[in-house]
Amino acid sequence: MIQDENGVTVVSILGTDYSIKAPPGEEITLLQATGMLKKALAETKRRYPTLIGDRLLVLAALNLCSQQIEMQQQHREELDRCREQVDATVDVISKTIAQG
Known part of the structure; x- marks a missing residue:
């Protein structure tokens, strides 16, 4: 990967x-996404060694x-799940305050 003075990679x-x-x-x-795509391409190529070009890219x-x-x-x-836990906690707090 090469980046020029205009920010183009x-x-x-x-x-x-x-x-x-x-x-x-x-x-x-961008660099992370490129790395992720290259990794996905390598994994896909390993699983489907006969795929090349666009077909490999599309499957990846x-x-x-x-x-x-x-x-x-x-x-x-x-x-x-978090919302349910928060709602349950709010209910417990509300009931405790109401009893107090």
Whole structure:
């Protein structure tokens, strides 16, 4: 990965260079995303060694999207559990105050 004086980063993915300008302060996120994509491509290539080019890229992207959807669902479930715990705690506090 190469970054020029204008903040444009050149990343190589599957042998093709892409010039990408990240918004100010998000350069590290771009580098992390590039690393994540390259890792997903390597894992997908390991599982499906005959895939090349666009097919490999699409399958890797779909796997990343699937993981993101699963994490969002887990986050929603955890958030619901936390809300239930907070509501239960508020109920206990309210009852304690009302009895006091």
